[in-house]
Amino acid sequence: MRILLVEDDPLVSDAIVRGLATAGYVVDAVTDAESVQGRLDTAHYDLAIVDLGLPGEDGFSLVRRLRRDGSPLPLLIVTARDGLDDRVNALDLGADDYLVKPFALPELAARCRALIRRATAAAANEMVVGQLRIDLAGRRAIDNNGRVLELTRREWSILECLAHHSGRVVSKERLIQAIVSWDEEISGNAIEVHVSRLRAKLGEAATVRGIRGLGYRLDDA
Amino acid sequence: MSSNPTRAPSIRGRLLGYLLLPLVLLLIASIWADHRTYVTPMYDMFDRALSHAAVSIASHVQKAPDGHLYVERQDPGPPLLHGPGHGPLPPPPGDEPFAKDRPPERFDPEYRPMSWMRLYSGARESFVYRVSMADGSTLAGDESLPIAVGEIIDNLTYGDVHHRGLLFRTASYHTIVAGAPIIVTVGETVHRRDTVVRRLDTVVGLSDGIQLLLVFGVCMFGITVALRPINRLRDQITRREPSSLQPLPLEPVPGEVRPLVKSLNTLLVTVRDSTLAQQHFLTNAAHQLRTPLTGLKAQLEVLASETRDSAQQERISRLQGSVDRLAHTANQLLALARAEPSAHGPGDSVEIQLGTLIEAVVGSMLDRALAHDIDLGAECEAAQVHGVYWLLHELLINLVDNAIRHTPRGGNITLRCGLHQNAPYLEVEDSGPGIPPAERERVRERFYRAAGSDGQSSGLGLAIVEEIARSHRARFEILDAREGTGARMRITFPGP
Numbered sequence: 001m002r003i004l005l006v007e008d009d010p011l012v013s014d015a016i017v018r019g020l021a022t023a024g025y026v027v028d029a030v031t032d033a034e035s036v037q038g039r040l041d042t043a044h045y046d047l048a049i050v051d052l053g054l055p056g057e058d059g060f061s062l063v064r065r066l067r068r069d070g071s072p073l074p075l076l077i078v079t080a081r082d083g084l085d086d087r088v089n090a091l092d093l094g095a096d097d098y099l100v101k102p103f104a105l106p107e108l109a110a111r112c113r114a115l116i117r118r119a120t121a122a123a124a125n126e127m128v129v130g131q132l133r134i135d136l137a138g139r140r141a142i143d144n145n146g147r148v149l150e151l152t153r154r155e156w157s158i159l160e161c162l163a164h165h166s167g168r169v170v171s172k173e174r175l176i177q178a179i180v181s182w183d184e185e186i187s188g189n190a191i192e193v194h195v196s197r198l199r200a201k202l203g204e205a206a207t208v209r210g211i212r213g214l215g216y217r218l219d220d221a
Numbered sequence: 222m223s224s225n226p227t228r229a230p231s232i233r234g235r236l237l238g239y240l241l242l243p244l245v246l247l248l249i250a251s252i253w254a255d256h257r258t259y260v261t262p263m264y265d266m267f268d269r270a271l272s273h274a275a276v277s278i279a280s281h282v283q284k285a286p287d288g289h290l291y292v293e294r295q296d297p298g299p300p301l302l303h304g305p306g307h308g309p310l311p312p313p314p315g316d317e318p319f320a321k322d323r324p325p326e327r328f329d330p331e332y333r334p335m336s337w338m339r340l341y342s343g344a345r346e347s348f349v350y351r352v353s354m355a356d357g358s359t360l361a362g363d364e365s366l367p368i369a370v371g372e373i374i375d376n377l378t379y380g381d382v383h384h385r386g387l388l389f390r391t392a393s394y395h396t397i398v399a400g401a402p403i404i405v406t407v408g409e410t411v412h413r414r415d416t417v418v419r420r421l422d423t424v425v426g427l428s429d430g431i432q433l434l435l436v437f438g439v440c441m442f443g444i445t446v447a448l449r450p451i452n453r454l455r456d457q458i459t460r461r462e463p464s465s466l467q468p469l470p471l472e473p474v475p476g477e478v479r480p481l482v483k484s485l486n487t488l489l490v491t492v493r494d495s496t497l498a499q500q501h502f503l504t505n506a507a508h509q510l511r512t513p514l515t516g517l518k519a520q521l522e523v524l525a526s527e528t529r530d531s532a533q534q535e536r537i538s539r540l541q542g543s544v545d546r547l548a549h550t551a552n553q554l555l556a557l558a559r560a561e562p563s564a565h566g567p568g569d570s571v572e573i574q575l576g577t578l579i580e581a582v583v584g585s586m587l588d589r590a591l592a593h594d595i596d597l598g599a600e601c602e603a604a605q606v607h608g609v610y611w612l613l614h615e616l617l618i619n620l621v622d623n624a625i626r627h628t629p630r631g632g633n634i635t636l637r638c639g640l641h642q643n644a645p646y647l648e649v650e651d652s653g654p655g656i657p658p659a660e661r662e663r664v665r666e667r668f669y670r671a672a673g674s675d676g677q678s679s680g681l682g683l684a685i686v687e688e689i690a691r692s693h694r695a696r697f698e699i700l701d702a703r704e705g706t707g708a709r710m711r712i713t714f715p716g717p
Contacts, residue, residue: 009512009513009515009516010516011513011516011517011519011520012512012515012516012519014516014520015515015516015519015520015522015523016519018523019519019522019523019526022523022526053508053512078515080507080508080509080510080511080512080515081504081507081508100511101511101512101514101515102511102514102515102517102518102519102548103515103518104518104522105519105522105523106522168584169580169583169584169587171580209591211583211587211597211598211599212596212597212598212599212633212635213598213599213600213601213635213636214579214580214583214598214599214601217587
């Protein structure tokens with residue numbers, strides 16, 4: 001997996017390059033927005049990490065330009081600003097995620113993994129969460145032992161919905177909407193039953209974490 | 222403008238007050254002037270009528286063959302239309318000065334010669350006469366009627382006398398009949414004359430009063446119309462968001478108020494500029510603080526992963542702790558600065574579902590809670606507030622962060638929202654040791670750190686909560702947990 005880093009601070013840039021290398025990524029670093037296009041023309045990247053506060057053309061402008069040119073490249077914004085306006089703005093412009101400085105490298109690596117996973121899922125119809133491989137086209141899940149899990153229609157729908165938002169909390173209402181058609185009715189308790197059965201079938205491959213009062217989150221382990 | 226701000230008189234009231242007083246004085250002066258203008262000719266007219274009566278009576282004084290003077294008597298004869306055979310007499314007219322002109326019906330030929338029936342219509346008991354000789358003897362009429370004394374003009378003198386308990390205006394005509402000087406005195410009560418003047422006064426007063434009322438009404442209308450732009454300006458100002466910094470429009474504002482609006486706009490622009498400058502400064506400060514911290518933090522992490530020496534690992538880990546604390550404090554200071562009302566504009570306020578806010582905060586704090594083996598959960602009921610989203614997000618993050626710091630492993634933290642007596646509230650309850658009532662005020666102070674708190678705390682978390690709550694006109698309370706020993710932090714927003 002190849003990542004393009006656009007960051008002007010040498011200390012930050014160097015640490016990200018080395019930190020992500022440990023996580024198994026190849027990172028090319030540039031210091032300004034102007035050199036981005038040249039890199040994109042010569043190599044294929046799975047993700048770009050863009051700092052908003054760049055000298056010259058800033059990160060907002062770069063994101064806007066890339067999206068206007070129709071680039072499907074997943075974009076992760078890192079910024080020192082924390083006002084929500086910036087966040088909404090960056091996401092509206094077409095960035096895929098947002099991380100506020102100072103961040104921990106594992107956090108950055110996790111975000112990169114999630115973004116790349118999502119992009120790959122869209123392209124290859126397959127997602128990997130923890131040790132679980134989810135084949136979206138075949139509507140089946142394969143665990144770490146290569147065994148295809150036997151899931152009911154509703155359990156599959158729950159897993160699919162959670163996998164699409166893996167690492168994020170999915171509310172019970174949203175799960176209900178995902179698994180039933182408009183004329184069916186299902187209670188919150190029924191969801192709990194389905195989830196606990198799914199949990200048992202997943203075993204060690206991935207964890208469905210219950211968040212009291214809110215919903216569920218699919219975690220790697 | 223009045224120097225006394227407590228009375229705050231309205232411009233309209235003052236204008237009307239200053240107009241009404243002179244107008245009333247003008248009315249009184251004009252009635253008085255009119256009265257003076259007509260009263261003298263009116264009196265002259267009455268005097269002339271009296272003198273005509275006197276002259277007319279004098280022409281009826283004749284000399285008898287025996288040399289004595291007497292007043293010729295006239296038989297009035299039957300009335301033309303009234304009397305026997307012509308139905309009853311009409312009722313006597315009142316003492317009306319403007320009554321229809323006609324002769325008196327009850328006419329006493331003994332004392333009131335027919336002649337002044339023509340001369341002086343309407344004369345009755347209010348009319349007296351006396352024909353006297355130069356020696357004071359009375360030839361005819363009322364002996365007790367005094368002769369008018371004074372300057373003789375055209376053989377006439379005039380006077381005001383009291384006679385039979387009434388005030389009379391008298392005229393005495395000095396003449397010579399058959400060689401003998403006589404004085405014919407006629408008198409009339411002033412009642413008729415006064416009634417006429419009074420009537421005129423009333424009519425003049427009424428017409429002047431109506432004019433005044435009309436003028437006053439026109440003034441009221443004029444003032445109302447003239448003040449309309451000012452009222453519009455007032456409405457515009459009261460309709461605005463209280464914290465709006467948009468300049469006021471200059472267009473419908475009259476010239477007198479324009480400098481006021483201009484200086485207000487200057488002030489608004491200054492405030493807005495300083496807000497923008499502060500926001501700009503904070504953005505720069507955030508960038509300048511966070512970027513090197515990010516580098517430092519990330520470099521230490523890389524260093525830690527590359528080092529095999531356990532003593533160095535230990536040192537790096539301590540450095541990381543310090544850098545994390547520094548980063549935390551920098552974040553808190555920036556958050557505190559951003560929470561100040563001058564650092565965010567009124568346009569940042571939106572309608573916020575508290576449930577959505579809690580979902581977002583739980584989502585971002587979940588990993589920290591799990592790392593501390595804490596069960597982070599929520600109990601949400603529908604509640605909505607008007608506020609700055611990222612500030613309330615920051616507030617809740619700080620409350621949860623604070624709760625995580627004070628909750629032991631295996632504990633739980635519950636976020637709640639809903640309506641309490643129609644007022645939306647946010648609540649964060651933990652299963653920690655709680656905060657003793659004596660400390661509850663002090664923990665809100667900046668940089669206050671409770672005894673036994675860990676080294677990571679900046680002592681700013683609850684100060685930020687306090688500041689953000691205040692900027693949303695919300696109340697921040699520290700309460701006991703509903704169950705167990707923990708603390709319950711509650712933010713109550715103003716009701717609808």
